[in-house]
Amino acid sequence: MQRGLFITFEGADGCGKTTQIKLLDEYLRSCGKSTLLTREPGAKGLGVKLREILLNYDGEVSPNCESFLFLADRAQHVDCIIKPAINEGKIVLCDRHTDSTVAYQGYGRGIDINRIKILNEIAVNGLTPDLTLIFDIDIETSLSRVGQEKDRMESAGVDFFNRVRNGYLEIAKQEPDRVKIINASDTIENIHNKVLELIKKL
């Protein structure tokens, strides 16, 4: 069977990843494609328990511990969900993946970027996205979209999110073939059309 595709959606909280990934999934299904819409952290099973800790645990969580919990979730997700679906020929759309750990725990929390990259490599075991879309927007706007009820990660503050945003822009500079930046301050429909333009090139 022909290998499927692996496309990841990235960007700071509230930039519009989940909105756009759902629109792309609907579009691809309407074209008769077989897709898997999934997310990190916490796609299903064990991952859901890890997500609960990562987003809602209200005690101290060290940056290293936080990284390992995200990576544990990723390893399980890649081995048990993403790779099998790609091998079945599906187009896998994933809401956050390796670049989130580089941007948040690396650029955001200050863990050495190269260390995060090595740990990511161990977690994904040879898998690389065919395409990564980063939705870029100023942090004040994206956080205002998230609203008042913020989870543990969303409560980290504007300076943290500016570092995350700059981290994403740096990733895009380093890997221009895999990673494309989309201006996320446009309308939902215009952004969707931009996503389709990039997908059709694949």
Ligand SMILES: Nc1ncnc2c1ncn2[C@@H]1O[C@H](COP(=O)(O)OP(=O)(O)OP(=O)(O)O)[C@@H](O)[C@H]1O
């Ligand atoms: N282009 C847009 N213009 C205005 N509002 C938007 C746009 N895209 C998404 N929104 C709204 O902003 C909010 C956040 O969007 P969404 O949940 O898609 O972001 P996200 O990147 O998935 O956030 P998170 O990282 O917190 O999961 C939602 O209420 C959504 O309807």
Ligand SMILES: [Mg+2]
């Ligand atoms: Mg989301």
